[in-house]
Amino acid sequence: MNEKLGKKIKEIRTSKGLKLKDLSKKTNLSIGFLSLIERGLTSAGLASLQSIADALEVDITYFLSAWSKNSKKKVLRSYEHEAFRIDDSNFVYFSLAGDFENKTIDPMIVLLLPGESREKVLPYLHQGEEFIYVLEGVLTFLVEDKEYEMNPGDSIHIPSTVPHNWANLTSKLVKALCVVSPKIL
Numbered sequence: 001m002n003e004k005l006g007k008k009i010k011e012i013r014t015s016k017g018l019k020l021k022d023l024s025k026k027t028n029l030s031i032g033f034l035s036l037i038e039r040g041l042t043s044a045g046l047a048s049l050q051s052i053a054d055a056l057e058v059d060i061t062y063f064l065s066a067w068s069k070n071s072k073k074k075v076l077r078s079y080e081h082e083a084f085r086i087d088d089s090n091f092v093y094f095s096l097a098g099d100f101e102n103k104t105i106d107p108m109i110v111l112l113l114p115g116e117s118r119e120k121v122l123p124y125l126h127q128g129e130e131f132i133y134v135l136e137g138v139l140t141f142l143v144e145d146k147e148y149e150m151n152p153g154d155s156i157h158i159p160s161t162v163p164h165n166w167a168n169l170t171s172k173l174v175k176a177l178c179v180v181s182p183k184i185l
Helices: 003-015 020-027 031-038 046-055
Strands: 091-095 106-112 129-136 139-143 146-150 155-159 164-167 174-181
Touching: 003 031, 020 031, 020 046, 031 046, 129 139, 139 155, 146 155
Parallel strands: none
Antiparallel strands: 091 106, 106 174, 129 155, 129 174, 139 146, 139 164
């Protein structure tokens, strides 16, 4: 749950003169759910957050920055990495990005928790590029109609406009270095 995120959503919604009811109609999310998000009492998944961003005519990165608290330092020490998790996802993110204006990429370490079910892994697409380098475990990566099992040392670099997704279908933790553009955090 993230109060900072909720405040950002409410701030934009009210600045546009929208009521929760209006946002609900635009996003197909319930008024109650949107209210809980705005009050920081529940989290929003990426799909819900994207829907809210679209309805409010802002880039999703505006909201995702609520999770990032990087200092103005040029070097981010390993013990300074802040973890965040979006909703009940199987992913834990550690931003590796510096804090400066006009960033175009987002480097991060992603931990994929074990136990994802194959049926829940649906391909999606978005603007930009993704680079994934597996550090630990076995990562399942779906690209278009193909499925790849990636081991430590394996990498993939794709345009994000190609239907794709990734998951940990094993019983052990997967750790990957991920660099995406445009930035999301």
